[in-house]
Amino acid sequence: MRQDISDLAAFYASPLGQAARDMATRKIRETWGETRDLEMLGAGYAAPYLEALSKDAGRAVAAMPTGQGADAWPPGRRNRAVLTAEDALPFPNARFDRILMxxxxxxxxxxxxxxREAVRVLAPAGRLIAVAAARNGPWAPFESTPFGHGRPYSRRQLARRLEDAGLAPTGWTRALYVPPIPGLAGWAEGFELVGSRLxxxxxxxxxxxxxxxxxxLQPRPVTAKVRLRVRAEAAAGARPQPAGRGGVSPELGA
Known part of the structure; x- marks a missing residue:
């Protein structure tokens, strides 16, 4: 059962929710770079993140699942949020250049x-970022925040999930090192700096x-010969390439 829209909105209105949004949004910006004139879709409850990411985009839309409920977004402007079934997005094929989940x-x-629906509405060579609670992270056990609900993921589990849908993982990164304690929200920047290094x-x-x-762009089967070539390139200092099925893509910014 999904969390109610009112609980999600209340979390992101809090200092801790704003810290979570800011830490993740920074990583998304570093990954996507310039988004001017691009078509963007936020799926799940991505509206707080789209607010900062879509200022120069051609269009941004927030798709919120029926089990959760929806708020008007962006506030005070023409609504670009839609309440929709997860498996039947009301958009044409290949519509969006970027999707944030x-x-x-x-x-x-x-x-x-x-x-599958996300892949359908994603443009050819379009890029998707999935943000998920880390299975072994400090936020997953705490139901007092939205990241403590549902199934958290390890990076291998998340990579396999994306691959099964016909997506090719190209990179991954981490965010949100501050503990899920409201009184520590003001220290989020410090936790991010120290945690990401140590x-x-x-x-x-x-x-x-x-x-x-x-x-x-379909990946070729990984054979013994390919494994030997990859190891040889790694030994020579070659830049690592995105992993094939069952692998884990390189860490962004590593």
């Missing part, structure tokens, strides 16, 4: 169907980017 996969009753596995969130595969 937040509070989407963890509580979905059918994450496979949700991702305790990288202790993040609250995993963010993974993937691209929509076309026939020309």
């Amino acid at each position: 937040v509070h989407a996969l963890e509580e979905s009753l059918d994450p496979e169907a949700l991702l 305790w990288r596995p202790a993040s609250g969130l995993i963010l993974m980017e993937a691209v929509k595969q076309t026939l020309a």
